[in-house]
Amino acid sequence: MIGNLNHIAIAVPDLAAATAKYRDQLGAAVSEPQELPEHGVTVVFVKLPNTKVELLHPLGENSPIAAFLKKNPSGGMHHMCFEVEDIRAAAQKLSDEGARVLGDGEPKIGAHGLPVLFLHPKDFDGTLIELEEVKK
Numbered sequence: 001m002i003g004n005l006n007h008i009a010i011a012v013p014d015l016a017a018a019t020a021k022y023r024d025q026l027g028a029a030v031s032e033p034q035e036l037p038e039h040g041v042t043v044v045f046v047k048l049p050n051t052k053v054e055l056l057h058p059l060g061e062n063s064p065i066a067a068f069l070k071k072n073p074s075g076g077m078h079h080m081c082f083e084v085e086d087i088r089a090a091a092q093k094l095s096d097e098g099a100r101v102l103g104d105g106e107p108k109i110g111a112h113g114l115p116v117l118f119l120h121p122k123d124f125d126g127t128l129i130e131l132e133e134v135k136k
């Protein structure tokens with residue numbers, strides 16, 4: 001059901017400093033920061049030949065990144081995002097099998113303008129999983 005690894009997300013305490021490390025020390029192409037109030041984050045994408053790294057920083061009062069950074073003040077790996085062809089079918093299958101689809105179960109539009117959903121980390125070996133619908 002899952003396809004390509006779309007991105008790995010890292011929560012960072014200082015977005016400008018993290019962006020500079022990927023650009024200047026590691027020599028990667030980086031995007032401009034993008035504010036996504038509906039998700040409570042500001043993101044920078046690091047473009048790699050085969051996938052992306054998503055640098056995440058809290059935006060607003062109810063950011064899901066804030067609690068994570070409180071527990072991990074230096075930052076850390078926050079989630080992995082896998083592509084699926086049919087996000088509603090994937091969510092239904094996972095939910096039928098007992099996995100917790102987060103939020104109200106309705107996909108939101110993510111950073112790439114495509115539908116996304118999250119699966120509870122406790123149901124996937126301590127790893128938060130994002131699904132993104134990418135039509136082939």
Ligand SMILES: CC[C@@H](C(=O)O)C(=O)SCCNC(=O)CCNC(=O)[C@H](O)C(C)(C)COP(=O)(O)OP(=O)(O)OC[C@H]1O[C@@H](n2cnc3c(N)ncnc32)[C@H](O)[C@@H]1OP(=O)(O)O
Nearest residue numbers: 036039043064067078102110111112116118121126127128
């Ligand atoms: C940019 C848009 C989009 C994209 O297109 O790419 C994004 O990526 S947005 C990214 C941010 N959005 C989200 O993360 C949405 C989904 N997340 C959530 O709903 C919540 O963060 C959560 C995962 C349900 C956790 O929230 P909450 O229950 O309020 O936090 P707790 O701190 O109480 O955590 C409970 C439990 O889970 C552990 N945990 C929390 N986050 C993670 C994580 N990222 N990876 C692994 N484990 C995580 C946390 O440590 C707690 O464990 P215990 O302490 O053992 O109870």
Ligand SMILES: [Co+2]
Nearest residue numbers: 009054081130
């Ligand atoms: Co993401």
